[in-house]
Amino acid sequence: MILEANNLTKSFGLRKAVNNLSLEIPNGSVYGFLGPNGSGKSTTIRIMTALISPDVGEVFINGNSIQKNGSKALSDVGALIERADFHKHLSAKTNLKMLARMDGTDFSAIQKVLDRTGLGDRANDKVKTYSQGMKQRLGIAQALMGNPKLLILDEPTNGLDPEGMKEIRDLVGELSSEGITIFISSHLLDEVQKICSHIAMISLGELITSGKIEDLLRDSEILMTEIHVDQTKKAMNLLSNYKWIHRCDVKEGILRVSLVENKISEVVNILVQNNILVSAIIPKTSLEDLYLSKMEINRKV
Amino acid sequence: MLSLIHNELLVITGRWRSYIGFIGISILMPLILWGFAYGSESLQNDYARGFEGSFMIVGSIINAFLATYIIMNALWIHIPFLITLAAGDAVAADGSNGIFRLTLIRPVSRLKILLSKLLASYIYAAALVIFCAFWSLGIGSMVLGTGDLIVIDNGILILNETEAWLRMFLSFSLAIIVMCMVSTLCFMFSSMVNNGIGPIIGAMFLIIVGYIIIAIPLDFFRRIEPYVFVSYFNVWLDAFKDPIPWILIGKKLSVLITYSLLFFGISAFVFLNKDIKS
Numbered sequence: 001m002i003l004e005a006n007n008l009t010k011s012f013g014l015r016k017a018v019n020n021l022s023l024e025i026p027n028g029s030v031y032g033f034l035g036p037n038g039s040g041k042s043t044t045i046r047i048m049t050a051l052i053s054p055d056v057g058e059v060f061i062n063g064n065s066i067q068k069n070g071s072k073a074l075s076d077v078g079a080l081i082e083r084a085d086f087h088k089h090l091s092a093k094t095n096l097k098m099l100a101r102m103d104g105t106d107f108s109a110i111q112k113v114l115d116r117t118g119l120g121d122r123a124n125d126k127v128k129t130y131s132q133g134m135k136q137r138l139g140i141a142q143a144l145m146g147n148p149k150l151l152i153l154d155e156p157t158n159g160l161d162p163e164g165m166k167e168i169r170d171l172v173g174e175l176s177s178e179g180i181t182i183f184i185s186s187h188l189l190d191e192v193q194k195i196c197s198h199i200a201m202i203s204l205g206e207l208i209t210s211g212k213i214e215d216l217l218r219d220s221e222i223l224m225t226e227i228h229v230d231q232t233k234k235a236m237n238l239l240s241n242y243k244w245i246h247r248c249d250v251k252e253g254i255l256r257v258s259l260v261e262n263k264i265s266e267v268v269n270i271l272v273q274n275n276i277l278v279s280a281i282i283p284k285t286s287l288e289d290l291y292l293s294k295m296e297i298n299r300k301v
Numbered sequence: 302m303l304s305l306i307h308n309e310l311l312v313i314t315g316r317w318r319s320y321i322g323f324i325g326i327s328i329l330m331p332l333i334l335w336g337f338a339y340g341s342e343s344l345q346n347d348y349a350r351g352f353e354g355s356f357m358i359v360g361s362i363i364n365a366f367l368a369t370y371i372i373m374n375a376l377w378i379h380i381p382f383l384i385t386l387a388a389g390d391a392v393a394a395d396g397s398n399g400i401f402r403l404t405l406i407r408p409v410s411r412l413k414i415l416l417s418k419l420l421a422s423y424i425y426a427a428a429l430v431i432f433c434a435f436w437s438l439g440i441g442s443m444v445l446g447t448g449d450l451i452v453i454d455n456g457i458l459i460l461n462e463t464e465a466w467l468r469m470f471l472s473f474s475l476a477i478i479v480m481c482m483v484s485t486l487c488f489m490f491s492s493m494v495n496n497g498i499g500p501i502i503g504a505m506f507l508i509i510v511g512y513i514i515i516a517i518p519l520d521f522f523r524r525i526e527p528y529v530f531v532s533y534f535n536v537w538l539d540a541f542k543d544p545i546p547w548i549l550i551g552k553k554l555s556v557l558i559t560y561s562l563l564f565f566g567i568s569a570f571v572f573l574n575k576d577i578k579s
Contacts, residue, residue: 012578046576046577046578049405049406050405050406051401051402051405051406051576051577052576052577052578053574053576070408070410071408071409071410072408074406074407074408075408077406079406081402081406082399082402083399084403085398085399085400085402085403086400086403087312087315087398087400088398089315089316090311090312090315094311098308098311098312099403099404099407101304101305101307101308102304102305102308102404102407102408102409103407103408104408139403142403
């Protein structure tokens with residue numbers, strides 16, 4: 001494991017932002033960190049990067065405790081925490097030089113990371129002339145200086161247009177193929193499913209689930225199934241009456257039902273008995289479905 | 302550490318606010334020097350009246366040394382305000398601008414980062430005092446010339462030119478230490494909040510309260526005066542006493558340095574335990 005977080009707890013006043021949270025991030029993985037707003041994602045990431053001290057618990061990066069030996073633990077880490085904010089009155093290059101001095105990184109790395117993030121020709125421009133997307137890319141550039149083994153990205157696609165999001169996604173893919181472990185928090189579940197090998201979901205500061213995405217989707221109790229029927233509206237109205245069906249909707253003319261796996265035959269029976277023709281049953285649980293059902297279950301609990 | 306100080310100096314020199322002090326001095330000093338050069342007759346008469354019966358004055362006693370001595374007497378209350386303009390931002394601005402999210406995640410200890418910020422503030426404070434000296438002594442000596450320095454303070458002290466240069470050097474060096482102490486005070490407030498204005502107001506408030514305490518001759522104020530750091534700010538004046546009261550200077554400096562260490566200790570405690578939430 002490149003990162004291990006053990007029993008992290010952090011309170012702000014009476015509110016517990018993170019509650020007994022433990023995570024293990026395998027080497028070489030692209031690890032998605034999911035949760036609704038206010039779930040404690042940012043606090044957890046700030047604890048992992050020594051910006052916030054936990055009340056209880058410890059984070060180890062490559063075996064070094066962030067809380068006890070922060071400098072050593074952080075020497076393998078590059079991070080972009082939320083918005084990328086720089087000294088606006090200085091150029092991108094000067095900003096990166098300042099950070100390189102702190103890392104002890106050679107200045108020759110600066111142009112490389114700027115080129116890599118598509119800012120090579122704007123290196124000498126002041127940051128105040130940059131768009132939000134460019135600042136975000138500069139944020140990733142600073143995270144890449146010093147060849148980190150672990151890259152922590154907190155909402156890296158915030159403020160980016162679809163093209164910018166794709167660039168970041170491609171970059172994450174590239175970095176991952178180079179063996180860099182990437183820990184990424186995002187609201188964009190589709191993005192996460194495309195780029196991540198592992199995920200953890202948290203809600204109200206507590207871990208809901210974690211593991212490999214394919215394992216989680218396979219082992220999920222709740223399955224999203226696409227059922228091709230001849231009368232979608234009638235089918236939806238019919239199935240909505242059953243409490244054991246978690247969700248039932250129609251998307252692009254196809255009935256989508258969220259239910260427990262062993263109930264599929266029962267659903268088909270209901271439809272057929274009501275003279276609805278079933279032409280195909282396709283299990284299609286997406287990360288979004290998994291996320292929504294897990295959050296729904298957690299809310300009910 | 303040097304590279305961290307370099308970083309901080311880049312930040313300070315990049316902020317327009319840092320130049321307010323230099324611009325202010327550059328506007329004020331020529332005016333004062335012009336005043337000394339062309340309107341010093343009454344000042345010369347006031348001074349000469351003090352010597353009546355003791356000395357016969359030949360020529361002008363107004364020169365760069367006397368001008369500097371008078372300017373420093375007038376400005377030692379105001380220079381601290383200019384000093385706080387940079388120190389107030391030292392830590393707070395990085396918090397409010399989100400810079401800590403980039404710097405504190407790097408393999409450098411927070412204490413080193415804090416210390417580099419403080420030392421950069423000291424360099425700024427020293428630069429401002431030296432800039433003052435450059436105007437009053439450097440440009441002043443070109444405009445007003447040099448000569449003996451006559452100081453009237455519980456008696457008359459006449460210092461020849463060579464001695465006057467040395468006393469001025471000592472005086473400005475002591476002034477730098479005082480201003481570094483002001484920086485540390487403002488720095489302490491800066492490490493506690495996330496905006497640069499609060500520390501400036503906080504530091505100036507304490508300094509003004511201190512000035513009031515030492516200015517009003519009440520018994521109660523006299524009793525607490527030894528504990529008011531502002532009452533040691535005038536240590537630079539001791540450079541113009543004869544003989545130079547080294548023990549007194551040493552005592553005053555040790556009080557100022559103790560206060561500085563205390564303020565920095567508080568800053569370090571706050572900063573090392575600070576959660577970066579913004």
